[in-house]
Amino acid sequence: MTKNNELSLEKREELISLLKDRFEKNTERHQGLDWDKIEAKLEADPNRLWSLNQMEETGGEPDVVGFDENTKAYLFFDCSAESPKGRRSVCYDREALESRKKHKPENTAVDMAADMGIELLTEEEYRELQKLGEFDKKTSSWVKTPEKIRNRGGAIFCDRRYDTVFTYHNGADSYYAARGFRGSCRV
Template identity: 70%
Template sequence: MTKINKNKLSLEQSDELLGILKARFEENMNRHKGLEWNEIKTKLDANPEKLWSLNEMESTDGEPDVVGYDKDRDEYIFYDCSAESPKGRRSVCYDRKALESRKKHKPENNAIDMASYMDIELLTEEQYRELQKLGNFDLKTSSWVQTPENIRKLGGALFCDRRYDTVFVYHNGAESYYGARGFRGSLRL
């Protein structure tokens, strides 16, 4: 991926994205009870690089939304809240090492590099489970999650989904990729 105008949105792009984020915020108040949009917008206005990252989340169909507030760090927390794993981030293996290990039929990219480019983090298993308390996500797809180093060193990676009204965590070879598996990200503001 080439970084063109990284961290910068035009005024028009910023206004459009802020409108989308505000509408989503207002339509899903159950995700952020007690939080006020105007306070979040003030922080977004002061941190245009975060708005750029949110735009990357949005443009890959992640539908980012505020899911919490960390009082200790004075940060709002955004997660990808699309019903299914973001369409623009599917068919990727876990990381660069896994991508380079494939001899044939390599995917175009990997989750870790894509998240890094977007300046977001893959959800942890714990964060994924928190997200699932806010709705039913990944009923048809699955999402890579941050994998502990001891598992990754052995060639594996973790992913999650929701089936049978239960959140499951699974393992797979990190080099695997599927049309229905992507990744969800988090962003702190």
């Protein structure tokens, strides 16, 4: 992230208001957490606010889903019902993109996440998210792929079908209009 990834005061206030509203409407996602403490951390970290704004602008609808006692960070995950619209039709990573001979997508999940200052959800985080609601009933989301799978040309993605969360594999160079990625941001 570069130093100029900072929001205007007006945009920061607008984003914090939006996040507070979402926090209050979805209390089941973050029981026992205090918005005032979260807001104080948000206001103290303009870079994280910028990343959360990127999540919002690409359709992720970020919300607080937990607190990490070890790092004292609040966890925000993309909580949009379907994989964020502004992050679909991407292959998994740069190596996969460069290996395609034809019909290359415009970007990759890994590159987009890095540019936004966020991380792809892991499979475990994705499953935790699904305990908080029903997500990706029509779409799917790339998740962080273990090296042993990626080294063989594959990548993994998840979705929810038949009231069950599934993990699948695909070639890392594949991309589909209904597959994007979900991210996390620690504040």
